[in-house]
Amino acid sequence: MTKEELLNATDLFLLDLDGTVYLSDTPIVGVGETLHKLRTMGKQLVYLTNNSSRTRAEYEEKLTRLGLFGTGDDVYTSALAAASFLEKRYAGAAVYALATDAVRAELIRCGVRLTEEKPEICLLAYDTQITFAKMKRFNEFLAAGAVYVATHPDDVCPTDGVSMPDVGSFIALFERSSGRRPDVICGKPYSVMGECIGQKYRVPAARTCMVGDRMHTDIRFGNRSGMKTLLVLSGETTRQSMRSFPDTPDLVLPDLTKIF
Ligand SMILES: [Mg+2]
Missing domain, CATH: 3.40.50.1000 (HAD superfamily/HAD-like)
Incomplete structure (x- = not known):
């Protein structure tokens, strides 16, 4: 799938956090502008994390501090x-x-x-x-x-x-x-989280894209849930290591900014 096809096919982007939009406490260079552009195209952005040690409000505070949280965005945790x-x-x-x-x-x-x-x-x-x-x-x-x-x-x-x-x-x-x-x-890659997302945001899985850096959680979750999947190589996975997993993402990019 090309990035244009993926953009046209997606209304809701589910964004993993660490390795996808930031590394620890540092945003991926340029990702703030990319997220802004997606919002102006009418795409809904939901940050989706397995980490259940923090609340939705704590993540919103961190994402706001890093300049990544915009109007209409949401955070959903396991x-x-x-x-x-x-x-x-x-x-x-x-x-x-x-x-x-x-x-x-x-x-x-x-x-x-x-x-x-x-x-x-x-x-x-x-x-x-x-x-x-x-x-x-x-x-x-x-x-x-x-x-x-x-x-x-x-x-x-x-x-x-x-x-x-x-x-x-x-x-x-x-x-x-x-x-x-x-x-x-409940969390990625299991189906409970996918069902919860579908019910909460009322976007069909076929119009949803999971973006993440981990093959065995993010990409497997998206594929199992019937979503599009975008693997970014800005975190855990490399072009070599992705081949050792059974799943195939719809698109692979060096990082999320390369969607444009
Ligand atoms: Mg990650």
Whole structure:
């Protein structure tokens, strides 16, 4: 697919964050102008991240500070997808959430009923304030048979130094301790997030394009969800390494600014 064909076929761009619009705290050079041009063409922009350690408002603040957030833009995280999933499938259920204080407050605002005792659901988010006491309780609730929902599967979270353990690493830990694997994983590449996006923004998957730098999350997610996919080589993936994955993106560009 050419970039002109991709632009003509897309009303909603889902934009991964790190490696796609910025690297850590530095915007990809020129990407602000590219995003502005997409907005003036009438394209809707939604930043889509698996990282469930921060709230929508915290991401909006960061994107605004970096000059990347514009009128009409939105942010959607795997924690919001989990809240939407719980509301649809387990409305009113008591949930024990391993999550940061800010994300716990966001889950409550989304209507999730949090509890510290006898939950029907255990929700594993990216809790960068995790303690052993929290892990012990989570493990006990898993062993007692609570439905197990994880926000996303990423093993590590990229950072300037050594990558940090992310939710996938905690999934492995709780598998060793409880024998349980998540019953549902919400974030990229899984379908829950795609279904939530379709319902929230009311744009058909065929008119949606997922833009990202990771083959096994961003591109697999877009392909599985029936969306267009644009791989940018400004982050994790190279032209060599992309060949070792089963998915094929519709378009590959050095970075998002090359869409024009
Ligand atoms: Mg990324």
